[in-house]
Amino acid sequence: MRYEAPSTIDQAVEILSQADGITRVLAGGTDVIVQMRSGMVEPDLVVDIKRIDAMHEITPEDGGFRVGAAVSGAQLGEHDGVKALWPGVVEATELIGSTQVQGRATMVGNLCNASPAADSVPALVTAGAIVSIVGPGGARREIPAYEVTTGPGKTSLEKGEIVESILLPARPARSGDAYLRFIPRTEMDIAVVGAGVALTLHPDGTCAEAKVALGAVAEVVLLVEPAASAIVGTRLEDEALDALAAAASAACRPIDDKRGTIEFRTKVAGVLARRAAVIAHDRARG
Amino acid sequence: MLDKAKDAVIDREFKLVGSRPVRPDGVDKVTGRARFGADISAPGMLVGKVLRSPHAHARIHSIDIHAALQVPGVKAVVTRDDFAENAKHKDVLCNVMARDKALYEGHAVAAVAATSAAAARKALKLIKIDYDILPHVTDVDEAMRDDAPLLHDDMITSGVDPAPEKPSNVARRFEFGHGDVDDGFAKADVVIEREFKTEAAHQAYIEPHACLASLTEDGHGELFCCTQGHYAVRDICASLCGLEVSKLRVTASEIGGGFGGKTTVFLEPLALVLSRKTGRPVKMVMSRDEVFRASGPTASTSSSIKIGATRDGRITAGQGEFRYQGGAFTGSPVQFGAMCAFACYALDNVKTVGYDVVTNRPKQAAYRAPGAPMAAFAVESVIEELAVKLGIDPIEFRLKNAAQEGDKSSYGPTFPRIGLIETLEAAKAHEHYSAPLGPNQGRGVASGYWFNFGGATSVSLNIHPDGTVALVVGTPDIGGSRASMTLMAAEELGIPYDKVNCIVADTASLGLNETSHGSRVTFASGLATIEAARNAKTEMCARAAMIWEISEEAVTWEDGHAKPAGANAGDFEPMSLADIAKIAEKTGGPISGHFEKNPAGAGASFATHIVDVEVDPETGRVEVKRFTAVQDAGKAIHPSYVEGQFQGGAVQGVGWALNEEYVYGPDGKMQNAGFLDYRVPVCSDLPMIDTVIVEVPNPGHPYGVRGVGETGIVPPMAAVANALSAAAGVRMTELPMSPPKVLRAIDDTRPSIAAE
Structure with a gap:
């Protein structure tokens, strides 16, 4: 198995798009590593996105917040702005695992693991969250959170594509x-x-x-x-x-x-x- | 005689016993220094891994290991061919390595030793096994049917006269009781009959099975493993591997939980044989998945209960049929279930029948009061229902029928001094029992019984020249027993707690000790410790007598000192233990005390639990709001560890009651072999478990000790079921009482309430 930890999203996409065999993107690892340990999956390539600085950021955008793919549940739960805007999304993400797991697990990972039982996903869907995807050659596209999962363990992401962030949009009054x-x-x-x-x-x-x-x-x-x-x-x-x-x-x-x-x-x-x-x-x- | 002994115990005033000092193994445990099963390594060590059957039931035609042996780093592969037939331990051998058939999913079929885990795993995938898949059965009632798939062609039910002509999955039949139940039911004003089922639960110890084995070509073996009984491990491994007992030295590691599940062998014989074959030490550690699929959970059961009582609350007859499956081999704890079922009650007419059944599941191992909790769930549920129907307070109803000293027990013997009534009275008087309840809440009560046990016990106690004492026991410490042993030795010798150092010795260093099971350790090793201390005191008095030149009879031991007594009282300055120890070399040499015997007189322990639950009527979710465990400890040596045992039993019982279960698919494979979907309670699921220690001294122990480790898991399931019945008006007769079942029961009941 090959392990790569690039420092930019473009490198990450490049590595993934050129790889053969089974690939996995590693954020918190609370699903991927468990699946590897249990023998459910034996990836040929693991791309760790935690060295990409921008992935750890929560940034205000048009009255909402953009949440990076490597932002942990604990980090999200300590962000007063997101908590005030979309408390349901934060609560849902914080339900994943234990205190220790919260220090690693990410909302984007929860979405991309594509479990029908993922806690953050119903909250993201009702919040109208928009998922930002980067593909080969730096191509970017945006889709509603609802369209990411297509079945148990299956997503609409193409080969070489990585979710970079999720936009939790501005929320109307009342x-x-x-x-x-x-x-x-x-x-x-x-x-x-x-x-x-x-x-x-x-x-x-x-x-x-x-x-x-x-x-x-x-x-x-x-x-x-x-x-x-x-x-x-x-x-x-x-x-x-x-x-x-x-x-x-x-x-x-x-x-x-x-x-x-x-x-x-x-x-x-x-x-x-x-x-x-x-x-x-x-x-x-x- | 009995009363005299009892009074002697009650009159005694203790200086240390009953206090709560820090446990001697505490620092090692909290700093991570303690060595558990997987924490030891050896030079040149290999990694051992097991290949397990993916099928619930299959004939093994052939095993091809050639490709596996070609993997770089692989040093040996062992299969059934590497173990000779063993008449004495036939089932254990067949369980640790499948013979002609794989009898359950997870059954070991081969094992590999390699220089790395990766090489071992690769080799496992290359072992080719030609299976002929057979029909399987995992449910106890289905396994008893005439058309059920047969596990063993030669299994003729024992305990049936005349013996059946045809083989079946029923290994044994047991019957206990006295009087005439038909006569008893005829006298009853109310009779309730119910059917119950319970699912298999795992002990769910945090530490997986692990061992390190080294076996030389000339038959000298060393084994380090996590076990409740290293002597038993030694004896079985020596037999399976063809070794002389004296040449196999087994050391018990610290243990990360056992609860009965570490009283047998799984990996150990494989590691020894792999070591012999490779000439190198072999370490093996189970994964959690393997622990669930291939160690020894408890039995799943079904039972039929019938109890009758008069209007004024006297039980006229109790009858139970218990059917327990214990996995693929003889040995479900149905005998104990049938014996304990009605043990709480003084009955004129009682009959219990038990069937020990085999199925395509892992061979069960002991689990805390093996067999009793399932029987108590059934019987105590009906007892509560009867009390409610008769309009009698449930504790009062139990008190009217409670067994006490002199009563003939439901399984034969006459009870000596026991403390059931005291636990019932303490529960009734407890503030919890009359506390107000909120909406959707209900309260339940249940009692429970466990025999307790003595067994082979050896203890040595060495007096050192500096006045300290080494206490050497052979019962692995599974519940704070080193602290309790130290307290008893210090109490008896009259020296401070920190002057005694208690260790658990290996099998070569001390005489035989039976496994730490049967709630026997504080009783039996404790008795042995006290007797060994007394033995040393006799010798120390003799040394003082020699120095003082008076007769040995003229010296007594008081407050840690030898003192001249009788006619010589006051003639000499008393000598402390340290004084005598310091000059022991000049008075005849080393001073030690010993005890080697099978202590009889383990006093039974009874418990009564009170539980409040709250039910969400829209989801069937049950929350335990309050729990009080009342139990007879005889004499609590270290009350914190007694309370810990009560609490641990209660928590495991709540888990078994509400969510823990082996879930099998139609393919006979376990669906939930991990702590995510095998749901033990987490901390936030539970309230503080309150405890009340009742002390009705056991006349069979010098300080009155009764074992407390097991009884605490007997009442909780019935207590929770009874509380749920009070809260939601549904009588759950199947464990676990998980939300889907409870919600369905509530929904099924509601239309009938509406119709009324």
């Missing part, structure tokens, strides 16, 4: 977001179901816009428009929340596995979407 996951324990676990909600209120208090995303209930994170529609135009009264929960459950197409059953995930997706909506609503009202 907005709030939240992410909740179900795990049997209190920490150190993988979501059995995850639910993210982001919403914006009209000045009169009715819901102007909403996004609802669910994790671990399909092969990819689901953006559930009927669940969002169920609360748009309402003040999140019980009937509206019941409709949101029902729509969330209806959108699920989960599997039975060691972590949960189809029946359980379907029901709990609705329960969590509803609870997350209530938190997001409280945040939007200040």
